[in-house]
Amino acid sequence: MTPAARPFRVEAVAFEDGLPALRAVRDTVFVQEQGVPVELEHDALDPLCRHVIARDADGQPIGTGRLTPERRIGRMAVLAQWRGRGVGEAMLQALIDEARGLGWRELSLHAQASAIAFYARHGFLPFGSRFVEAGLEHQSMRCLLDAVNPVEDHEAALAALLGVIAGARRHLWAYSRELDPGLLDRPEAVAALRRFAVDGGETRLLLQDPAAPQRAIAPLLGLAQRLPTAFAFRAIEEPVDRSYPSAYIANDRGGWYFRALGHRFEGESRLDAPARARQLRALFEPVWERARPCSEYRALGL
Incomplete structure (x- = not known):
């Protein structure tokens, strides 16, 4: 408004x-x-x-x-x-x-x-x-x-994630190792992604280990089954892509949260830096094109 x-x-x-x-x-x-x-x-x-x-x-x-x-x-x-x-x-x-x-x-x-x-x-x-x-x-x-804001612990990581989700207009791009247990499965994060999806947003998620969220029955997979047009998952299979050590989420309004080591929560975030957000999307898109769709997620029966 x-x-x-x-x-x-x-x-x-x-x-x-x-x-x-x-x-x-x-x-x-x-x-x-x-x-x-x-x-x-x-x-x-x-x-x-x-x-x-x-x-x-x-x-x-x-x-x-x-x-x-x-x-x-x-x-x-x-x-x-x-x-x-x-x-x-x-x-x-x-x-x-x-x-x-x-x-x-x-x-x-x-x-x-x-x-x-x-x-x-x-x-x-x-x-x-x-x-x-x-x-x-x-x-x-x-x-x-x-300026870039340092993310120093678990609670700051959740806040950074919520900020990026809330600031998105229509698109989110997330690169994750195994759907970030302890972060993307937090009720606050799932609720924020649900609101974004219900409002017409689309979230694309690249995973290095798609089997791990299945074993953990990650709540985001259940949400994606209920709102299948709002979420898309792909599995990274190319060796050169699987060696990438980092993780990130970026939106279409200049917000992002980046972790140099994808298995840790520490990183940096900013909600008003479109150049960096575009850079992360430029990293994301070619990997997305090479990755395979996670068709197994559509048959989980959660």
């Missing part, structure tokens, strides 16, 4: 001018809904931060967010009746654009556990262990702006 077509607008606001609107939204969401103590919600950082407010067509506040001097996004809140309508995405993008305008190269945030996937769709990757803040479970996340 373009900004002109939205039933709301997002604007930057000075703290003093926006204080009543900021408090109206944040007190409703954090204090009343989530039980955050008001003395924690009203902190001393607010006057030092840059704030954005989302307003409906009548000018009423419906969402808030801020950038702290520590280059952290915080206080992201949307009124319940407006959730799932793009308000959070628009505010997050406004804050990222503001950070770019300030010349910041990195942003971090403390995401509530339920919002990790939301931030992953915008390129933020988790780091460190989860922790409790204001009585709620949180996860630290960060994003390098206009």
Whole structure:
């Protein structure tokens, strides 16, 4: 949805001018809904931060967010009746654009556990262990702006994968050794691929060992049987192709996640680098043409 077509607008606001609107939204969401103590919600950082407010067509506040001097996004809140309508995405993008305008190269945030996937769709990757803040479970996340983001562990790998899937328009290309157990079989990943497929997306997957997912009864194979036009698998058989050590997934909007060693989760990712995504697709296509279709997957009876 373009900004002109939205039933709301997002604007930057000075703290003093926006204080009543900021408090109206944040007190409703954090204090009343989530039980955050008001003395924690009203902190001393607010006057030092840059704030954005989302307003409906009548000018009423419906969402808030801020950038702290520590280059952290915080206080992201949307009124319940407006959730799932793009308000959070628009505010997050406004804050990222503001950070770019300030010349910041990195942003971090403390995401509530339920919002990790939301931030992953915008390129933020988790780091460190989860922790409790204001009585709620949180996860630290960060994003390098206009740069490659390192993927350092399993949870960051899942977030990178979810970001690439969510950013795809119609096509995904994945090169995998054995359908990435521990990653492509995670419920969050399967659910994201299902949404992409139902929305008309096509996913092509190249496998070095197609028998391994069969033995493991990988959930993605069952999903592919239910949505056969959305998924295509091919087995890599040429020796020169089987010696390729890496793995990756790329989409048609410039998002990608690449692992130099395909049996590990560590790698790098970026959601807005179309040149690199095209390069990965150029690697993928000739191997796809040489590989054989995994016809055995159509008869699994899962």
